[in-house]
Amino acid sequence: MKKSLASLLAGIVALGSFASVGAAAESNDPSNSGELFTSSSPISLTDQAWKAPAGANPEDKVWGYLESVKGNLSLSAKDNVRSKFQITEQKTNVKTGSQHYRLSQYISGIPVYGADQTLHIDKSGNVTSLLGSVVEDVYQSIPQPLIQLKTISGTEAISAATHDATLTYGLLGESQIAPAAQLYYFIVEGEPKLAYKTEVNVLEPEPLRIRYFISAEDGSVLFKYNILEDLTGTGTGVNGDTKTFETRLSGSTYQLYDSTRGKGIATYTAKNRTSLPGTLLTSSSNVWTDKAAVDAHAYAEKTYDYYLQHFGRNSLDNNGLQIRSTVHYYTSYNNAFWNGTQIVFGDGDGVTFKELSGDLDVVGHELTHGVTENTANLEYYGEPGALNESFSDIIGNSIEGDNWLIGDDVYTPGVAGDALRSLANPPLYNQPDKYSNRYTGTSDNGGVHTNSGINNKAFYLAAQGGTFNGVTVTGIGREDAVQIYYNALVYYLTTSSNFSAARTAVIQSATELFGAGSAQVAAVTQAYNAVGVH
Ligand code: L5W
Ligand code: ZN
Helix, strand or coil: CCCCHHHHCECEEEECCCCCCCCCCCCCCCCCCCCCCCCCCCECCCCCCCCCCCCCCHHHHHHHHHHHHCCCCCCCCCCCHHHCEEEEEEEECCCCCCEEEEEEEEECCEEEEEEEEEEEECCCCCEEEEEEEEECHHHHCCCHHHHHHCCCCHHHHHHHHHHHHHHHHCCCCCECCCCCEEEEEEEECCEEEEEEEEEEEECCCCCEEEEEEEECCCCCEEEEEECCEEEEEEEECCCCCEEEEEEEEECCEEECEECCCCCCEEEEECCCCCCCCCEECEECCCEECCHHHHHHHHHHHHHHHHHHHHHCCCCCCCCCCCEEEEEEECCCCCCEEECCCCEEEECCCCCCECCHHHCHHHHHHHHHHHHHHCCCCCCCCHHHHHHHHHHHHHHHHHHHCCCCEECCCCECCCCCCCCCEECCCHHHHCCCCCHHHCCCCCHHHHHHHHHHHHHHHHHHHHHHCEEECCEEECCCCHHHHHHHHHHHHHHCCCCCCCHHHHHHHHHHHHHHHHCCCCHHHHHHHHHHHHCCCC
16 A cells, blocks of 8 residues: 555644644645654644633533634634534643643544544643644535445454455464454545544464554555564573564564564564464563573574575575574473474573574574475485485584584583584584495484584585595685585475485586586585595
């Protein structure tokens, strides 16, 4: 929808302070700001002419004052203000003795959207100011029959909004607040319309809080916008580093939800239980104290950005798939996983692991399982399974890009300098680094977390270079290497690819990207020769 709410609501007159009387209209430019209710003529009165009649009760003063200024409000002289406004709230400030009223403007007993006011009476009983908005006289002469054009009920308006949101976002989850519809006069480009205001408020398929104005005449969408606001949150991660990340404001609650990347990045907590995705994380301050959640969210954003910037890939499916992470899965859980729809992190037991989302290469590893599932779909068993693991290590490690280790930021918090795996030296952590040393048993799905070392070492050699098993590889750098491996994963590998097929795929990928006689093709060829994969 192209129209702004400002232009839709042009025609509502904003009131200046009524501390002074005497109209001085300023021009109204509906395009002059992002304001929702741009006035057509702000009014400013220059003289406090009206004095409260002695002995009048406060409500009579409200009506008396409105009656006296109705000319300045573009209200017709013949209309009684009591038929045009309703007092909706009255409060007294006990500290100052002032009385504060809230009013709304009505047409034929129906409130005008955005046309509400505050009126103030000081402790001496005099009206000091009137603020807010009223609609111009022209709209008050709306013929009575406008209400007769109403063909849609509130329930039908709610259905129309739900239908519209479903078309845009897909099947909607459970409403977070019971849907309701209120009838208003809604000024659309200077034309009064009868409209229902309603709200679509769901967490699935993503957190939405869309305000709708549905025509009571035909059920069309007159205007809609998402009330949730994108913001930047701050928090400290598992390893004590402070960082910023995207969050969203819903009412007065901040959500650990980033709507600026793909179809969103949402971070949940399982609250040490096992149901998924769990509960979307919220905060009252936008300063986030759940360290595991801070890192899961910030590192999912970093992973998304890496895939987009380095490979032009829009999320796991290259179609913006929403990235969901759940932290605090189960109790003392020493693992993390991709379950086919989302990533999940345990807190660790504090000895083998600390909170596993605290390592960017682990988050990158898990999300890369999602990319693999959407591309080569390497079977998670035997050699294809070891390749599946290896590609997660290779890309996860490249996203972090500071060493050749996996899990070093969260593994054995009491032991400095160690890691779960090393791409440079797999045997350091009990993985083979050449094909002849591969594990051929059946545990761990045929050694998927063991034999990944062979392909990891090939990647390392291609990127960094070195002489291994008597074969010298001239390194091409991490960036060229990861481009070649990503391209192989997306375009060349298949469900059943084994190590030999991976060699061919990576060489073909390097040939495609850098040319047949290139240093890159030579590097990957020598790298696979070095690890004994032919
Ligand atoms: C540790 C948690 C999961 C091990 N997944 C893994 O397949 C893990 C990466 C970091 O290997
Ligand atoms: Zn894995």
